[in-house]
Amino acid sequence: MPVWRNGDWEYDRYIGGKRFRRRLGIRDESYKELAIELSRRDFEKAWEQILNPVPTFAEAALLYMKHTGNRRYLKRIIAYFGKNTRIDQLDEPRILRAAAAIADRRSKETGKMWQPSTIKCQAIAPIKAVINFIKGTRRERRARRVRDIYLTPAEVEALIKMAQTPEKAGVHDKHHRLLKIIVFMVATGCGPGETFAVNVEDFNWSTNEVYIPAVEDGAGKTLFRARWVHLPDKAIALIGELPKSGRAFLSSRGNPIPLRDHGGGQIAKQFRKLCRAAGLPDAVVPYTLRHTWATFFSAQVGDHDRLLDQGGWGNSDTARDYRKKYPADLAEQLDAFGWDFRRET
Known part of the structure; x- marks a missing residue:
């Protein structure tokens, strides 16, 4: 009583x-x-x-870390929920409020605002991973077919030189339009469809940036793909002059490249000829350049959050799949070939 x-x-x-x-x-x-x-x-x-005992988030998180070995981002989340918040108290609104509060606290500590993709990656996704783990609804990560290659700086240089002299590879491209496409993809990490959809009006030359809207069919897969990408100085010099308006990157015959899902095949035949003439492996396809950019960016910049934002990924694991294992001197190799993905923020 x-x-x-x-x-x-x-x-x-x-x-x-x-x-x-x-x-x-x-x-x-x-x-x-x-x-x-x-x-x-x-x-x-x-x-x-x-x-019918229900574990607290802290208890569940400790079990999750013990069994998965994944501790990333959980320390600050456990501190936010404390010792007594139970798993069954975490509905969707409370998860979103918690993520917003954690992002706000972290932004005040670092002086840098978190982007929506960062909030999802570092707060919402880890919370839900713990909840799904303790409820037994965690989806086992399936084996994915992930390309395991990227081009070295020397291989990129060989491909660029061949694209500058395409006749040596039996490719008719006197205006070097394939060169512009290849350089843009290596420099920005854009997929083929995104590259083919870029308009001249999307360039902001005062900051060396390009806006990738990813709103057209065949131009992007998810809402995270809409973003600004940055062009290193070397890329700007190699790309050179673009059309006055409309599509920035055209076919070797000077026509807009039709967009379609799983883009890249539109230039696959010519790209393969250039790769073979440059001595590159047969496994190299246009999309390999996106993997190459992710690896170069990680080696030289080393900021995983920026990698997600610049690459247009909403999932941290996906970004890791694109970022390959690379030697300790890859950043120095890039410097030697004139590539600089670093940028003041």
Whole structure:
């Protein structure tokens, strides 16, 4: 039974060996029946917890880290929820509020605002991963067919030189339009479809940036693909002059390249000829250039959040698939060939 004490109704009792104590916030002594009803409901919840225990987020997170070995981003999330927040209390609105609060706190600490993709990657996704793990609904990561190659700086240089002299590869491209496409993809990480969809009006030459809207069919896969990408100085010099308006990158015959899902095949035959003439492996396809950019960017910049933002990935694991293992001196190799993906932010 609740008791009236110090101007409020409260209860203090043990249930299943655990102490439950609470002031009910009813500051009118005449509301005894209401106090009894509220305490009864609390006791029922308490017995439910004891008979059907639900772990706290902290407990679940510790188990998750122990069994998966993944500790990334969880320390600050555990600190936010504390020791007592239970898994069954985390519905979608509370997860979103928690993510926003964690992002705001982290932004104040670093002086840098988190982008929506960063909030999802570093707060929402880890919270849901722990919840799904403890509920047994975690999807096992399936084996994916991931390209395991990227071009070295020397191989990129060989491909560029061949694209500058395409006749040596049996490719008719006197205006070097394939060169512009190849350089743009290596420099920005854009996929073929995104590259073919870029318009001249999307360039901001004052900052050496290009906006990738990813709104046309065949130009992008997800909402995360819409983004600004940056062109290193070497890329600008190699790309050279573009059309006055409309599509920035054209076919070797000077026509806009039709967009389609899983783009790249539109230039595959000519690209293959250039690669063979440059001595590159047969496994190299236009999309290999996106893997190449991700690896170069990681080696020289080393900022995984920026990699996600610049690459247009909403999933951190996907970005890691694109970023290949590289030697410790890859950044120096890039410097030697004049590639600089670093940028003041």
